[in-house]
Amino acid sequence: MAAIDPGEYSTEDLALMREDTSGLADLEGPEAGEVAGHGGLVRQILRVFAENKLAVVGAVMLLLIILFCVLGPVFYHTNQTNAQNALLYSTPTLPPGAAHPLGTDESGFDVLGRLMYGGQTSLEIGYAAAALATVVGVLWGAISGFFGGVVDAVMMRIVDIFLSFPLLFLLITLTVIFHASVGLLILVIGFVAWLVPARLVRGETLTLRVREYVQAVRVMGGKNSRVVLRHIVPNAVGTIVVNATFQVADAILYLAALGFLGLGVPAPRTDWGSMLSNGIAYVAGGYWWLIYPAAVLIVLTVISLNFIGDALRDALEVRLQRR
Amino acid sequence: MLYYFIRRVLQGIVVLAGVTLFIFVLSRVVPGGAARGALGARATPGQIASFNKINGYDLPILDQLWFFVKGLVLHFNLGYSYKNNQPVAALIAGRLPKTLVLVGISTVFALVVAVPLGIFQTVRRYKPEDYVFTGVSFLLYAMPSFLIGLLLLLYFAVDLKWFPIAAPSATTVGGILADPRALVLPVLTLAAITIASFSRYMRSSMMDVLTQDYIRTARAKGVSGRTVLFRHALRNALIPIVTLLGLSIPGIVGGAVITETVFNYPGMGLLTYNAALNLDVPLLLGTTFVAAIATIVGNFVADVLYAVVDPRIRYGKR
Numbered sequence: 001m002a003a004i005d006p007g008e009y010s011t012e013d014l015a016l017m018r019e020d021t022s023g024l025a026d027l028e029g030p031e032a033g034e035v036a037g038h039g040g041l042v043r044q045i046l047r048v049f050a051e052n053k054l055a056v057v058g059a060v061m062l063l064l065i066i067l068f069c070v071l072g073p074v075f076y077h078t079n080q081t082n083a084q085n086a087l088l089y090s091t092p093t094l095p096p097g098a099a100h101p102l103g104t105d106e107s108g109f110d111v112l113g114r115l116m117y118g119g120q121t122s123l124e125i126g127y128a129a130a131a132l133a134t135v136v137g138v139l140w141g142a143i144s145g146f147f148g149g150v151v152d153a154v155m156m157r158i159v160d161i162f163l164s165f166p167l168l169f170l171l172i173t174l175t176v177i178f179h180a181s182v183g184l185l186i187l188v189i190g191f192v193a194w195l196v197p198a199r200l201v202r203g204e205t206l207t208l209r210v211r212e213y214v215q216a217v218r219v220m221g222g223k224n225s226r227v228v229l230r231h232i233v234p235n236a237v238g239t240i241v242v243n244a245t246f247q248v249a250d251a252i253l254y255l256a257a258l259g260f261l262g263l264g265v266p267a268p269r270t271d272w273g274s275m276l277s278n279g280i281a282y283v284a285g286g287y288w289w290l291i292y293p294a295a296v297l298i299v300l301t302v303i304s305l306n307f308i309g310d311a312l313r314d315a316l317e318v319r320l321q322r323r
Numbered sequence: 324m325l326y327y328f329i330r331r332v333l334q335g336i337v338v339l340a341g342v343t344l345f346i347f348v349l350s351r352v353v354p355g356g357a358a359r360g361a362l363g364a365r366a367t368p369g370q371i372a373s374f375n376k377i378n379g380y381d382l383p384i385l386d387q388l389w390f391f392v393k394g395l396v397l398h399f400n401l402g403y404s405y406k407n408n409q410p411v412a413a414l415i416a417g418r419l420p421k422t423l424v425l426v427g428i429s430t431v432f433a434l435v436v437a438v439p440l441g442i443f444q445t446v447r448r449y450k451p452e453d454y455v456f457t458g459v460s461f462l463l464y465a466m467p468s469f470l471i472g473l474l475l476l477l478y479f480a481v482d483l484k485w486f487p488i489a490a491p492s493a494t495t496v497g498g499i500l501a502d503p504r505a506l507v508l509p510v511l512t513l514a515a516i517t518i519a520s521f522s523r524y525m526r527s528s529m530m531d532v533l534t535q536d537y538i539r540t541a542r543a544k545g546v547s548g549r550t551v552l553f554r555h556a557l558r559n560a561l562i563p564i565v566t567l568l569g570l571s572i573p574g575i576v577g578g579a580v581i582t583e584t585v586f587n588y589p590g591m592g593l594l595t596y597n598a599a600l601n602l603d604v605p606l607l608l609g610t611t612f613v614a615a616i617a618t619i620v621g622n623f624v625a626d627v628l629y630a631v632v633d634p635r636i637r638y639g640k641r
Contacts, residue, residue, distance in 0.1 A: 160334070161341030164618045168577030169595065169611040176599050176607055177353055249465070256467040257581060261596055273467065280473060284481055295470050302465035 045241075048315035058307030065301055069119035078113025081268045096289055103289040106278060111289055114275060115297060121271040122298075125185050125255050130247035132190030137197030138240055142228045144198070145205025156202065159195050167192040171254060175263045182265055185258070189251050197243045204236040238316035245309035249302045256298055272298050327630055335623050342615045346608050347391050350402070351384070353604050361405040401612065402605040404598075411609035415591060419613065420496045422579050422590035429510045430568075430575060433517035438564070440518070441525020442557065448530065456522065463519035468578050472512035472585035479508060489587055513582045517575060524567055528560040535559075562633050569625025573618045 049055050090100070090108040097103070102111035144155035162170075174188045208214060209232065217227050233240070252272075258264050259273025260280075272294045279290030350357065357380060358371040366374075375381045379390055394400035401411040444453045463471065480488045486508050491499040499506065532538065533556055541551050583592035591610055598606035 157334075157337055157341065160338045161345065163573070164338055164342055164615045164622070165345075165611060166573040166577035166614045166618060168580050169614045172580070172595060172599050173349065173604075173607045173611045176602055177349065177604060179354075253465075253467055257469065260467065260469040260581065261584065261599060263599060276467070276470065283473070283477065291473075295466075298467060298470075299462070299465045303461060306461060306464060 044315060045312065048311050052311040052314070054307045055311030058304040058311070061300055062304040062308070065119065065297065065304070066123060069116050069123060072116040073113065076113060076116070078110040078117075080109055080113055080117040080270075095287075102293055103287075105275070105290055106282060111293060114270065115272070115293055118270040118272050118275050118294070119297060121182065121265050121269055122252055122255055122273070123301075125182060125189065125265075125271070126248045126252040128186040129189035129193060129251040129255075130244055132186060133193035133247055133251075134197055134240060134244045136190070137194035137243075138201050138233060138236070139228075140194065141198040141201030141203075142205050142232050142236070145202040146209050146224070146228050146232060148206075148209075152202075156199075159198050162192070163195050165192075167254070168257060171258060172261065172263060175258060180258075180263055180266055182269065185255065185265060189254050192254075193247055193251060197240065197247070200239050200243055201233075201236050204239055205232050208232050208235055238312075242309055242313045242316060245305055245312060249305035249309070252298065252301055252305075324630060328627065331623060331626055335619055338619055339616070342612065342619070343392065343395065344388075346612045346615075347388055350391075350605070350608050351387070357604075361403075401609040404603055404606040404609075406598075406601045406603040407606065411606050414594060414606060415609055415613050418589065418591040418594045421499060421588070422576075422583070422592060423617075424496055424499060425506075425509060425513060425582070425588060425590055426575055426579055428506070429513040430517065432510055433514040433521055434564075434568075436514070437518045437521030438525050438561070440522040441529060442552070444522065444526040445529040445533070446552070448526075453526075457526075460519040460523050463515050466516075468512065468516055468581045469585050471515050472508070472582055475508050475512055476585065491588070509582050509586045509588050512585065513575065513578050516578065517571060520571070521564065521567065525560065525564060528563050529556060532556045532560045562629070565625055565629045565632060569622045569629070572621035572625070573614075576614050576617055 049059060087108045090104050090110070092104060092106050092108045095103050100110050100112070102115070105111055105114060140155060140159070144152045170192050171188055174191070175184070178184055178188075209227075214227055214231055217231060255264065255271055256273030256276065259271055259275075260277045262277065264271050264274035264277070275294040276291050276298070279287065279294070282290050353359075357378070358366065358374040362370055362374060372381075379387060382390070399412050401415070403409075404411050404414060407414060440456060444456055447453050476488065480486045487505045489505065491502045491505040538551060538555055541555050542548075546555070579590060580592035580595050582588065583590045584596045587593065591613065595607065595610040597603075598610065
């Protein structure tokens with residue numbers, strides 16, 4: 001899990017991520033004189049899914065996984081919170097059978113039910129952290145790029161400073177200092193993840209703020225906040241949406257890494273990474289159901305998100321070329 | 324070029340100062356304070372007061388910052404690990420070379436595999452081989468790195484017994500290099516995701532370059548396909564890879580924590596993991612600081628290299 005998975009970005013994105021973007025003056029930005037309506041973007045995205053089979057596969061898989069985690073427990077009742085009852089009424093590390101389709105784990109919890117329960121946490125933290133990182137990163141980048149000068153220099157140096165920390169080290173340190181809980185994990189993962197969208201959006205803003213329609217709004221006396229929120233951010237929405245998709249995937253992988261290091265959500269809650277981590281001690285003994293189901297779910301979720309993100313990126317780049 | 328270089332050095336210093344400040348802030352916001360962390364939950368107020376006095380925690384915050392920076396610059400004082408009863412700098416100094424060996428070998432290995440793989444995929448683009456490698460990259464991307472390490476360990480060490488289960492445990496770098504078989508799996512684990520991303524990037528970079536006008540000109544002149552690929556295209560396609568290398572350093576260093584934990588490799592990553600288990604905040608801050616410095620230095624080298632290989636920056640007005 002790379003801190004910045006570079007393969008996810010195109011050459012232009014990578015250039016934008018470098019701190020020095022002066023070579024990008026001739027880079028083609030969106031030419032929309034007016035904000036593309038939301039209907040436009042939604043239709044655009046729908047067309048992507050109609051044209052791209054992998055994106056459809058990704059979206060369907062992701063939907064099934066979300067339904068499995070959220071609606072699964074409604075139909076499949078299991079005890080996932082009372083450790084005492086789990087030990088009293090079931091046998092630990094029971095192989096898959098009629099009573100427990102995927103067996104039980106080392107504490108006696110039903111593994112199938114636990115996958116749903118842990119998946120809720122993984123998805124919740126993944127989406128919330130990505131949302132947090134995207135909102136903070138987008139505002140930070142847009143403000144920095146819009147005002148330029150000293151503001152830009154200071155804000156971007158702050159981004160540089162935090163990007164200098166290998167994110168996993170920062171995650172571990174913050175989690176240990178402030179003690180893991182679901183809320184804290186969202187904050188911490190969001191805190192390490194907002195830097196890349198900040199750089200990307202700042203790069204886009206640099207090309208957008210000199211456009212005539214932005215100039216026009218300012219000449220007409222539009223407030224800065226209006227220019228940033230109504231004209232710059234919506235026109236960078238392609239970059240933002242694509243990045244946000246990858247952010248969710250990254251956040252789920254970061255959470256899994258923290259779970260592996262024993263810093264995942266505290267008991268009685270669990271997440272897929274913590275489940276994997278607990279199962280590792282048993283896997284050499286042939287207890288495959290303790291790790292493979294959780295591993296497969298993590299991989300499928302991340303692959304689905306990457307498929308969707310790639311398709312969106314292709315489509316939104318195509319849009320830029322067509323106009 | 325000189326202007327670019329000086330500007331880049333100054334920027335590095337600013338970032339370094341910011342990193343130091345952030346580490347300082349973190350070291351002071353530990354809930355309960357550093358004294359609780361060092362003396363335990365049952366320390367009396369008197370003990371805490373005397374600890375604070377001895378260590379200067381009762382001084383005004385700016386004085387504390389001054390002593391922190393002075394100790395860091397003059398003596399490389401990173402604090403004291405009360406859990407290990409050793410200075411943090413000494414603990415890290417013993418482990419850092421081993422991590423650098425692991426990270427260095429993995430990065431070189433990743434480049435050696437990924438660049439030819441990317442070229443191969445470009446040559447065979449949209450053919451089954453290309454799709455297979457793209458698929459494998461996608462899979463590696465989506466796997467938590469500890470899972471890759473674990474699967475390699477289970478298959479190649481436990482089942483096939485090709486490699487030892489434990490990583491090299493020698494205390495010196497020489498001792499670790501003397502046992503290359505034990506290094507294979509940790510290096511593969513750490514390199515796997517890097518290879519996936521580098522090869523995908525190399526592929527798209529080559530494809531970008533191949534659409535350029537000068538490639539068509541070279542073809543039109545009758546230059547052979549092989550020469551166009553390796554003389555004209557490859558050199559330009561490699562330029563973004565240098566940037567990519569710089570951007571990947573934090574990821575690779577962070578990945579070392581996972582890899583070293585999976586294989587019990589006695590480097591700085593394992594030290595960090597153990598510090599997290601022991602709630603040893605001074606040691607954690609120390610390894611985080613050192614990892615950040617490694618990243619800053621690595622990024623700096625990559626940026627300078629980038630300027631060297633890309634004339635547009637070398638001769639630019641920057």
